[in-house]
Amino acid sequence: MNxxxxxxxxxxRDKEKLIQIPTRNGYGEGLVLAGxxxxxxxxxxxxxxxxxxxxxxxxxxxxxFIECGIAEQNMMSMASGLALxxxxxxxxxxxxxxxxxxxxxxxVNVLQNNANVKIAGAHTGISVGPDGMSHQxxxxxxxxxxxxxxxxxxxxxxxxxxxxxxxxxxxxxAVYLRFAREKTPVFTSEKTPFQIGKAEILKKGKDVxxxxxxxxxxxxxxxAEKLEKKGIEAEVINNHTIKPLDEKTILASIKKTxxxxxxxxxxxxxxxxxxxxxxxxxxxxxxxxxxxxxxxxGESGEPEELMEKFKLTHPYIIKAVEKVLKRK
Amino acid sequence: MAIYSIHESKIKxxxxxANQIRxxxxxxxxxxxxxxxxxxxxxxxxxxxxxxxxxxxxxxKPDWPDRDKxxxxxxxxxxxxxxxxxxxxxxxxxxxxxxxxFGSRLQGHPHRGSLPGIExxxxxxxxxxxxxxxxxxxxxxxxxxxxxxxxxxxxxxDEGMTWEAINMAGKWRLDNLTFIMDRNNIQIDxxxxxxxxxxxxxxxYEAFGWHVIDIDGNNIRQIVEACQQAEAIFEKPxxxxxxxxxGKGVDFMEGKFKWHGITPKPEEAREALHQLxxxxxxxxxxxx
Numbered sequence: 185m186n187x188x189x190x191x192x193x194x195x196x197r198d199k200e201k202l203i204q205i206p207t208r209n210g211y212g213e214g215l216v217l218a219g220x221x222x223x224x225x226x227x228x229x230x231x232x233x234x235x236x237x238x239x240x241x242x243x244x245x246x247x248x249f250i251e252c253g254i255a256e257q258n259m260m261s262m263a264s265g266l267a268l269x270x271x272x273x274x275x276x277x278x279x280x281x282x283x284x285x286x287x288x289x290x291x292v293n294v295l296q297n298n299a300n301v302k303i304a305g306a307h308t309g310i311s312v313g314p315d316g317m318s319h320q321x322x323x324x325x326x327x328x329x330x331x332x333x334x335x336x337x338x339x340x341x342x343x344x345x346x347x348x349x350x351x352x353x354x355x356x357x358a359v360y361l362r363f364a365r366e367k368t369p370v371f372t373s374e375k376t377p378f379q380i381g382k383a384e385i386l387k388k389g390k391d392v393x394x395x396x397x398x399x400x401x402x403x404x405x406x407x408a409e410k411l412e413k414k415g416i417e418a419e420v421i422n423n424h425t426i427k428p429l430d431e432k433t434i435l436a437s438i439k440k441t442x443x444x445x446x447x448x449x450x451x452x453x454x455x456x457x458x459x460x461x462x463x464x465x466x467x468x469x470x471x472x473x474x475x476x477x478x479x480x481x482g483e484s485g486e487p488e489e490l491m492e493k494f495k496l497t498h499p500y501i502i503k504a505v506e507k508v509l510k511r512k
Numbered sequence: 513m514a515i516y517s518i519h520e521s522k523i524k525x526x527x528x529x530a531n532q533i534r535x536x537x538x539x540x541x542x543x544x545x546x547x548x549x550x551x552x553x554x555x556x557x558x559x560x561x562x563x564x565x566x567x568x569x570x571x572x573k574p575d576w577p578d579r580d581k582x583x584x585x586x587x588x589x590x591x592x593x594x595x596x597x598x599x600x601x602x603x604x605x606x607x608x609x610x611x612x613x614f615g616s617r618l619q620g621h622p623h624r625g626s627l628p629g630i631e632x633x634x635x636x637x638x639x640x641x642x643x644x645x646x647x648x649x650x651x652x653x654x655x656x657x658x659x660x661x662x663x664x665x666x667x668x669x670d671e672g673m674t675w676e677a678i679n680m681a682g683k684w685r686l687d688n689l690t691f692i693m694d695r696n697n698i699q700i701d702x703x704x705x706x707x708x709x710x711x712x713x714x715x716x717y718e719a720f721g722w723h724v725i726d727i728d729g730n731n732i733r734q735i736v737e738a739c740q741q742a743e744a745i746f747e748k749p750x751x752x753x754x755x756x757x758x759g760k761g762v763d764f765m766e767g768k769f770k771w772h773g774i775t776p777k778p779e780e781a782r783e784a785l786h787q788l789x790x791x792x793x794x795x796x797x798x799x800x
Contacts, residue, residue, distance in 0.1 A: 293632070
């Protein structure tokens with residue numbers, strides 16, 4: 185039992201007993217807390233106030249909420265102007281629109297101005313479900329990770345999402361925060377540490393490292409538990425900060441286990457797994473299996489149907505672990 | 513516009529400064545060997561009027577929070593901005609000759625943080641408009657009295673994001689926001705109306721809730737009076753359409769779109785400087 189991070193929810197092994205809340209709700213709660221903490225915090229939204237949960241902030245601070253209409257390029261440009269005037273704007277809409285439609289404004293107006301803008305991408309991953317491929321953001325991390333100076337955070341549940349929003353508001357510089365639409369298990373607790381740039385070990389193990397980010401991490405925990413029964417001790421790392429990468433924690437784990445499986449609800453190209461293996465290829469090459477979306481767009485369906493079709497659930501993590509262990 | 517006054521002697525002085533700025537631009541471009549000629553020369557009068565008469569700014573305190581802010585949306589005309597900033601005292605005039613060189617603070621397109629007085633990094637056209645709108649909204653929220661100016665090109669009226677920003681400024685009735693458009697009728701591929709029609713600009717801006725003033729952008733008095741009028745307009749952002757002659761002051765560059773994105777060769781620069789120093793032959797004796 186003490187292999188597990190002692191700050192996880194006490195019921196983390198039993199999905200039925202865990203409450204399920206979308207990470208976007210943590211965004212809404214975090215915005216209100218950040219707004220109370222700092223009067224410079226503003227929220228901008230592009231006609232998706234309710235579904236992004238920006239509505240929580242709008243109700244609390246109507247004068248600090250800016251409705252931008254369906255104009256994501258201008259929303260990002262305005263955010264940079266607000267930030268250069270001392271404000272801390274949170275730019276909220278679906279990730280397929282921001283950064284999907286305003287990458288240039290992020291590059292020039294936000295980052296080349298060193299503007300303190302926070303970018304919240306909602307409705308990421310295939311778990312967006314019935315809306316289908318156009319609305320399932322699977323490339324957002326890839327297109328932002330290559331930009332100098334940005335911090336990228338992917339919270340794993342609603343509690344961590346709230347902490348990530350507060351941490352983003354408190355830090356200086358551009359931050360991208362990634363959220364999901366669907367309800368997912370809340371398996372961390374108020375006590376679970378969250379620090380930008382510091383990966384968190386959820387379970388210790390010596391045989392294989394499973395490193396992931398976002399709500400899929402819960403599947404990693406389920407996989408790790410089943411692997412225990414097969415005599416395989418997996419280490420599970422919550423790599424919530426994709427940039428800057430916590431090389432120290434990741435390297436220490438891989439040097440111990442020698443092999444790894446990466447998991448994310450994103451294209452395997454350019455995502456969290458890519459960030460990890462780029463670093464390892466230079467510093468400690470190790471066999472790897474990468475779980476994620478394999479170079480295709482999403483499709484319509486219920487989230488659980490899609491997670492199964494795209495092989496993102498714990499049985500596939502177990503298979504990937506067994507496969508990578510053969511290369512040890 | 514008669515209610516606003518600027519003394520004739522001040523206008524003469526500003527015209528002399530603008531001429532000096534044009535000479536600076538030619539010298540900078542000659543040394544740089546690449547860059548844009550027509551736009552900076554065409555806008556020399558507007559930038560001179562702004563930095564030497566209109567803007568409430570302090571070169572000794574570039575970060576003073578209550579300063580008027582000038583956002584450049586068409587960053588490629590930066591030689592004119594660099595020249596006025598240097599002449600206004602933001603950095604040594606000597607440094608102008610480092611334009612576009614390795615290690616220079618005068619980057620090919622402006623970079624905020626590299627050089628005092630630069631309010632925004634720019635280069636890809638039209639990015640400044642929304643940024644200026646954001647600054648104007650921030651000033652409204654904080655009940656600040658300073659003005660936000662944004663210089664835009666006519667070519668960038670092609671960009672969709674321009675109209676997103678224009679719409680937002682109209683929605684917020686940003687009367688602390690003044691845009692000045694360099695209406696010089698040229699862009700890289702040719703005359704603006706051939707590349708993509710822009711007109712009717714006045715009606716378009718008015719439809720978006722803006723107050724529009726058309727001026728001769730190479731006439732210092734008209735520039736000053738339009739800016740003063742813009743400050744006095746309530747409840748609306750203002751677009752000053754400054755009709756300029758690209759390459760103004762150098763006869764072989766004036767009105768030629770081929771001079772949009774090229775720089776003078778040494779003999780061309782010599783001729784250009786001669787024309788500027790003699791005001792196109794109006795002055796007989798040439799002073800260095």
